[in-house]
Amino acid sequence: MSHGAAPKPATARRSENLAGSVTIPGDKSISHRSFMFGGLASGQTRITGLLEGEDVINTGRAMSAMGAKIRKDGDTWIIDGTGNGALLAPEAPLDFGNAGTGCRLTMGLVGVYDFASTFIGDASLTARPMGRVLNPLREMGVQVEAAPGDRLPVTLRGPKTPAPITYRVPMASAQVKSAVLLAGLNTPGITTVIEPVMTRDHTEKMLAGFGAALSVETDAAGVRTIRLEGRGKLTGQTIAVPGDPSSTAFPLVAAILVPGSDITIRNVLMNPTRTGLILTLQEMGASIEILDPRLAGGEDVADLRVRHSELRGVTVPEERAPSMIDEYPILAIAAAFAKGDTVMHGLEELRVKESDRLSAVANGLKLNGVACVEGEASLTVTGRPDGKGYGTPGGQAVKTHLDHRIAMSFLVMGLAAENPVTVDDATMIATSFPEFMDLMTGLGARIDATA
Numbered sequence: 001m002s003h004g005a006a007p008k009p010a011t012a013r014r015s016e017n018l019a020g021s022v023t024i025p026g027d028k029s030i031s032h033r034s035f036m037f038g039g040l041a042s043g044q045t046r047i048t049g050l051l052e053g054e055d056v057i058n059t060g061r062a063m064s065a066m067g068a069k070i071r072k073d074g075d076t077w078i079i080d081g082t083g084n085g086a087l088l089a090p091e092a093p094l095d096f097g098n099a100g101t102g103c104r105l106t107m108g109l110v111g112v113y114d115f116a117s118t119f120i121g122d123a124s125l126t127a128r129p130m131g132r133v134l135n136p137l138r139e140m141g142v143q144v145e146a147a148p149g150d151r152l153p154v155t156l157r158g159p160k161t162p163a164p165i166t167y168r169v170p171m172a173s174a175q176v177k178s179a180v181l182l183a184g185l186n187t188p189g190i191t192t193v194i195e196p197v198m199t200r201d202h203t204e205k206m207l208a209g210f211g212a213a214l215s216v217e218t219d220a221a222g223v224r225t226i227r228l229e230g231r232g233k234l235t236g237q238t239i240a241v242p243g244d245p246s247s248t249a250f251p252l253v254a255a256i257l258v259p260g261s262d263i264t265i266r267n268v269l270m271n272p273t274r275t276g277l278i279l280t281l282q283e284m285g286a287s288i289e290i291l292d293p294r295l296a297g298g299e300d301v302a303d304l305r306v307r308h309s310e311l312r313g314v315t316v317p318e319e320r321a322p323s324m325i326d327e328y329p330i331l332a333i334a335a336a337f338a339k340g341d342t343v344m345h346g347l348e349e350l351r352v353k354e355s356d357r358l359s360a361v362a363n364g365l366k367l368n369g370v371a372c373v374e375g376e377a378s379l380t381v382t383g384r385p386d387g388k389g390y391g392t393p394g395g396q397a398v399k400t401h402l403d404h405r406i407a408m409s410f411l412v413m414g415l416a417a418e419n420p421v422t423v424d425d426a427t428m429i430a431t432s433f434p435e436f437m438d439l440m441t442g443l444g445a446r447i448d449a450t451a
């Protein structure tokens, strides 16, 4: 389903004393993969805590269109998979809406099959580069038709027998790594992915859990070599999806910025490939207590107690970028209220997300009176702890460019700015965090639809 709703502006106002305890909806990356691997495996997969955001629902629809049987019973999603190698040819184009993850991973999953599959999406997804996945698929023998610049719509047709490849991922991207590994599932022999910089490891961990023959080796320099033996059996699993750390980032930063706040966020995924924002905020002086750290379904999980804190600017090193890649927009908001400069490096991948996030953030900050400098792959934000003078000038709104994280980040800004902050569209929030408005207002945040 492409996102068809008319844009709805929203406004956030200065708030006080955010309080309460919340549970964050399921992790988006793990939810996509739960539908995909459950849809592919033999037998039944049962999923609780699945994120029911539009991005993930589109992945479920795509898997249904390729033969998986998906239903919901109470809180549990139940999937009867096709068995590895037995996906059916989709009869219509697969529509991934706003979701890079759903689209790129599924291209790998089904692109090597000896039938045609077509991929479409919304205006944001259609503008995003797909060559990063199409190139390794071409090496495996897949025929590709794409719009100029390797954009959607894309049609793929696999060869009779795909060729296993060794692929060194040229940019820090879990989506590219995952697409190649998923193509390897239906390729005879060993598919090898070399990952110079570690990115989120949900594909490796979850495929191993479903029974794939997969090994990971890390050398002294941190370069990872992942080998997957194709055409093996995958077996349905029971999965409890932990809370999404990328969604957690919004109430977390809100509680740090809003005076008098003290909140607890429960059941947050603490996989070290996802916790760069927490580390950075702690370095800035934020009070984030990690409570009851535990293992759940093979993942680190904890509860977070977060209190209002004074922040100081820091330099965020380039190497940290993969572990907080979706969190730079909300970090930039935190930085706007920190004492001094916050400097962020290694941001080139932000230019190819749902929007060019680097320029969307810089433009939004400037509109709201925050001093910042946008570099090619860096951002420097000069903060004002009191938020004096911050806010959107009357009649204007932050342009969100179909990007949920830009919308949520600037709404959080409005909770601490002197004047209200308005975003031009809050509907895209439903792609990753449909509960955002209710959860935030439940904590005491003043956010509402703009009249």
Ligand SMILES: O=C(O)C1=C[C@@H](OP(=O)(O)O)[C@@H](O)[C@H](O)C1
Pocket: 028, 029, 030, 100, 101, 172, 173, 174, 175, 176, 178, 200, 325, 326, 349
């Ligand atoms: O693999 C995943 O689930 C994701 C990988 C990241 O994208 P890239 O691989 O393009 O960096 C991230 O931005 C996205 O939200 C989810």
Ligand SMILES: C=C(OP(=O)(O)O)C(=O)O
Pocket: 098, 099, 100, 101, 102, 326, 353, 354, 405, 432
């Ligand atoms: C980049 C994101 O997602 P995707 O690439 O799946 O659209 C995101 O959720 O911030």
